[in-house]
Amino acid sequence: RKEVEQDPGPFNVPEGATVAFNCTYSNSASQSFFWYRQDCRKEPKLLMSVYSSGNEDGRFTAQLNRASQYISLLIRDSKLSDSATYLCVVRGNTDKLIFGTGTRLQVFP
């Protein structure tokens, strides 16, 4: 079983739609959780950290369920510029970041 699992997609949604991505992780000792965004042939960029209480940053909302070892990302009012691959990332009790394979989002006009 992979340490971090994501649905690869692609998710094809129209502009203005709301879309949600899910992620599960296998290590219950994981301590930090993040969503990164990666554009084609570019490096990943931190989108937001994920906190137990859930957190929101503009159109983006992240949730963490430690009991189910599940992380989610909700994007409201999708823009064309949101088209990218969204990486679920988990850090255990070491320095290492464990990346999921990513979920590809394509927003169309």
Next chain:
Amino acid sequence: GAVVSQHPSRVICKSGTSVKIECRSLDFQATTMFWYRQFPKQSLMLMATSNEGSKATYEQGVEKDKFLINHASLTLSTLTVTSAHPEDSSFYICSARGGGRADFEQYFGPGTRLTVT
């Protein structure tokens, strides 16, 4: 945010040659640098972790004699792919951490696309 650069951004080399990739933190001192590799449609896989002035720690399955890492200063780490083969063709990305920032924050370089012919 912090700036990390990589050089070169793209390199094509012949099988059997060696390639050096540089990773620099431009506006902070990176106590730790990480090297990742990403094959098409796959996730980033950590290859090794390097701390300034000490030997790199390699992940299981990564050959330390093939992927030489040097972290000689707080702003520079290098990855040398020795005797490259076509299966080493990949996207190599470094990240850096330090400068008093939160311990989870890693800043990624723009990546180096290596093609071995």
